[in-house]
Amino acid sequence: MPIPPRNETSTASPSGISTITVDLDDRSYPIVINSGQTNATDPSGFATHFREALGDCTHAIIVQDTAIAASAGNAVADALGTDDTFGTDDTQGTAGQGNDDLRLSVIDVASGEPSKSTDRIAQLWNEMLDTAADRRSVVIAVGGGVIGDLAGFAAATFTRGLRLVQVPTTLLAMVDSSVGGKTGINLPGGKNLVGSFWQPHLVWIDTDFLKTLPEREYVSGLAEVIKYGVIEDAEFFDYLESNITAILDRAPEPTRHAIARSCESKARVVADDERETTGRRAILNYGHTFAHAIESTAGYGAFLHGEAVSIGMQMAAELSVRLGRCPAELLTRQTALLDAAGLPLRWKDADVEKMIAVMARDKKVAHGKLRFVLPDRIGNVELVGDVPADLVSAAIEACR
Amino acid sequence: MPIPPRNETSTASPSGISTITVDLDDRSYPIVINSGQTNATDPSGFATHFREALGDCTHAIIVQDTAIAASAGNAVADALGTDDTFGTDDTQGTAGQGNDDLRLSVIDVASGEPSKSTDRIAQLWNEMLDTAADRRSVVIAVGGGVIGDLAGFAAATFTRGLRLVQVPTTLLAMVDSSVGGKTGINLPGGKNLVGSFWQPHLVWIDTDFLKTLPEREYVSGLAEVIKYGVIEDAEFFDYLESNITAILDRAPEPTRHAIARSCESKARVVADDERETTGRRAILNYGHTFAHAIESTAGYGAFLHGEAVSIGMQMAAELSVRLGRCPAELLTRQTALLDAAGLPLRWKDADVEKMIAVMARDKKVAHGKLRFVLPDRIGNVELVGDVPADLVSAAIEACR
Ligand SMILES: NC(=O)c1ccc[n+]([C@@H]2O[C@H](COP(=O)([O-])OP(=O)(O)OC[C@H]3O[C@@H](n4cnc5c(N)ncnc54)[C@H](O)[C@@H]3O)[C@@H](O)[C@H]2O)c1
Ligand SMILES: NC(=O)c1ccc[n+]([C@@H]2O[C@H](COP(=O)([O-])OP(=O)(O)OC[C@H]3O[C@@H](n4cnc5c(N)ncnc54)[C@H](O)[C@@H]3O)[C@@H](O)[C@H]2O)c1
């Protein structure tokens, strides 16, 4: 499939705001990347973009992580205008931007993965009904991937589908989970087993929200950023090598650029394979087969997801080198960049046999074929099947 | 939108099997109507149609109403072939029709509306995981509308979407709920508030399953059948007038014909308005605004749904006559046919004020406009707004 030239879909304004369009026919939507424009009263603010994307919306439900209620959550509510006439949990909005008829409701969700549960979604559906939501209501998910996935699934299913706005507040959510339309919850037996493909109408990324994000969470998100460079954007990989320090400092311009390029990558892949049917979307799983085995054998929570992905990308590159599929230089550069980002490169307690057992179980679930996404050069990966188990072991060993 | 000529989409074979195609581009699917062919070993049987529609399926999960487990549920399982090697709850199938590699799992669901709950769907998701379902598994819903809606929603959401086969066993499910792709569950605060649009790959309607259906359920389903005649198929209304006795006797040929014509009606409307966005699908709600007010003020369960729809259609026709939108003869013919079918025509305890209050509340939920679907002649209805409340009262009064 032809890959559109870089930046074709991205437009930058002098204020530093840029917009990326995710190209999905009648489900296309803009990702607007900015620094500190959420509450802006000029036309670059959230309210303006919200009105453009959502048109006649008269009721919005902010579903927010309690951890960011006082920061990002309030900023979004303020942008849309709140009189607090009806108290904090059901506020009647009078937007400075002319959203006179917008009624705002706010639902708090506890931080953390356990909120992506069948119990919490049932409660959320009932809370949405309590706000007198109807089919024209809009859900605004404000938080990390947990909130985006949970509120996104609620939006997909309440009255068989409400419009959705993603306002990601973690780096991982900005570059990954808020883009692409996957929503869902966990079952006790496994992660993300229940959900819907449900595209948002708008993704609003304000890098100012990152200011409060703990360092470890921020660094973890960088693993996915670097992943995009390896899988399909060599020029971006170069950029990251040159600018990793400024990005680690969360300097607005390079941070926005890193997020925008990541979103462009993901948008391209998703536009080619919206519902994971053509296979293209699989390249996003670079490092992830190993990462899942790491997360699963280490016990969920021991590593942050991006940390496991970082080690997993190292294992995948080691495997690719061993298969003679890529030059050792690729591994060298990837190692250096992940290291510079402060990401872990190895897991000294890795249990090779247990990890392979997990991957073999995943294999059964995926009907045959133990497959890995492996790089042949920076900027390109391929799906490779039937990899000898001893090389997989060796690749894991190499990262202990 | 142009309405295809009758029967264009329907093909009948000498064995009495007919197939209707629901025309939704790449989501098109066949509805196969037959009598007693579920377990047939000839190529007209369920297994053949299943294989045609589902291709490479290697794992099927039958989700069945306990009430029909021994009849329809077993027939479907037998058709696909079961060795019972792994017990009744996880049977390894070896189909007589060559489905050698089809693994069958069976999940029982208690009869009745309470199964359409957040608790039951959570349990169902977990039970599906216990069957080792993966993204290529197929869900077969065997039961009435409750099972179809619940299992359909589970199929829509498990691993973000499994293929679905509907095997309806009530008349209402055969002519209404199994066709059109609406799936969902209830919340304590209201019916069908959570769900997905999720089209099946096959609807298999075996009228033999109706043999055990209680008379009151069967008659209730006839209300929706008669509805199709009024809203968009005058010729079918004539047919029903002439054949209602044979249909009440559940004679196979006229029963199949009544179901096929009903499915054709619904398929036409759904093809014009798959996701309730163009407004066309609203005509299916003929009689339903009143019916919901009846069900709600009488307390859910006092009337079967079709009984409330019958009275609701009478109220709607009374209203249409009062508005001068249709001749009194329409009301006369509708009254006679509903009466001949054994359906109730009036509700002596109807509380006009309470019913209007419910409809006004629904109005709020629907954002303005108290609208009714009203007939102008047999075979055509229109959506009519801003109806004077006193005429609505009078129409209700007329049916007490
Ligand atoms: N839908 C997808 O395509 C997709 C892709 C990748 C990951 N995911 C999912 O995303 C989830 C992980 O996302 P995540 O890493 O964002 O986790 P998260 O939502 O749990 O956020 C991580 C932590 O940061 C806190 N937090 C969020 N924003 C903050 C801020 N601005 N300041 C301070 N603290 C803040 C949260 O309270 C939480 O404690 C997982 O459930 C994963 O399955 C989904
Ligand atoms: N999805 C849609 O488009 C749609 C449309 C209309 C109604 N519905 C839903 O359908 C449900 C009502 O459907 P229903 O009337 O089929 O109810 P149901 O599924 O509860 O079935 C009615 C009763 O008949 C029993 N039964 C089913 N098949 C039988 C058989 N062959 N022999 C003997 N008993 C049998 C059931 O156990 C139940 O007790 C409601 O929940 C309604 O919301 C959905």
Ligand SMILES: [Zn+2]
């Ligand atoms: Zn990831």
Ligand SMILES: [Zn+2]
């Ligand atoms: Zn109905």
